[in-house]
Amino acid sequence: MPTELQSRARPVIRRSAGTDAVLLDAVSFAYPGGRRGAVHALAEVSLRAAPGELLAVVGPSGCGKTTLLELICGLQVPDAGSIACAPAVLMPQRDLLLPWLSAVDNAALALRIARLSRAQARQRAAALFVELGLDGFQHARPHELSGGMRQRVAFMRTLLSGKPLLCLDEPFGALDAITRGEMQEWLARTLAREPRTVVLVTHDVEEAVLLADRVVVLSPRPGRVIAQLDVELPRPGSLLGGHPDGRRQAGERPRHRTDPEVLALREQALSALATGERR
């Protein structure tokens, strides 16, 4: 074996993360630039998420949040550092539903790619529509659906890939405030029924604090981790039993966006962001 003489460590990428679902260690990444030189997107970012955790990443626009997800999904290779992640699936910022397929066929895309027959794929996806409260919309075309519905279909497509790690890139960024609130609750309920490890990228601090187990704050480009906040409150949807209508079971009350603890965390995250901006 040749001796490693380079001072800079070679990137290490593994598709299994041992006990962690996500483990990034001092990951740096730059886009090879044109005339104006390389664009440094991420600088020595270290992150970890245990299986089943929801990790939110917040940061100003252009701080490399999307790049981070692409690295986790294996779509980019880091320049330095190491990445060990469970098999991950991307839900991009725009829904990217295929206009020639019905909602159910869009949701079933991963199953078709896994070479299930059209009928089998459709059957499994249609069942999920019923389970997640979208019954009746199976055969709608994407252009007939509202923005919120399209995001739900896109999320089901992500879920049906069967991968343990979901990378959500500002999934509700383009929605109006009311729809966004509904979607956040729907996502929380859905994850309670279908537990997955989630890395949620958002520029909405409130959304991060409401949904996540841990919030990672990134600085402006090149993004580095400037704060990590643990949200030790029950996740919304976590105690809502197995019913899509959200029937509640006895026990602790799930967090709400107006709880004082949630508001305090939001303030912390915002001030960390502000510090990052001033730096």
Add this chain to the structure above:
Amino acid sequence: MRAPLLLSAALLGGWELYADFAGVHEGLLPAPHAVAAALWNNGGLVWRNFAVTAEQVVLGLMLALASGFALAVAMHLFPLMRRAVYPLAVGSQAVPIPVIGVLLVFWWGFGIFPKLVVIALICFFPVVVSTVDGLAAVDPEQPKLLRTLDASRWQVFRFAELPAALPAALSGARIALAVGVIGAFIAETSTPTSQAYSGLGREIITDINEFQTARAYAATAVLFAFAIACFHALGLAERKLVPWKIQPRGETT
């Protein structure tokens, strides 16, 4: 449906008046009634020649669409091929067909095939250009998403790029179709044939040489109508193939 009929009637009326009263020799411009009479009196001849031409146009266009589409897909999947082939495809459009007509007959004989090759050569180019552009216009995020769903290169093509490129390919087909009929004319007049009826193109040349102008116009009218009919047929096919493009206006998907 009414507007095109009214416009056609007005144009025919104007033509009739001009031909009847402007003192133009009927050998230069026959009046519509004379053209209609020529069509009526030579119905059998025109029909048999039309059958030959129609077969050439339809088969030639199919060859053009198939080869143009296949070439576009190959150019899309293999960038090296794209760089190599694109300039040659552009250049091929500048080749005057009579230069190669006799060679094609030397290769494939006096039958229909050399004519199909000529039509395909004239018509494949718009299909290639629009299909290549359509394939390249797929949202660059789409392949990324599909890759995280474990799609192979072929599956990215099959599930995203191919259907996304179909509308553009059909636009190319429409342009191809519009030049397909004149392509058949060029094919017939630049390759010798052994058939008893050699098509409307040959017929028109013969009529012009014999000063049978009304009959040449009658044959032209048939080609004119045939082009419109083909165009409509493609429109129907389009509705079947890309129904998601026939949406209520105002949707941007």
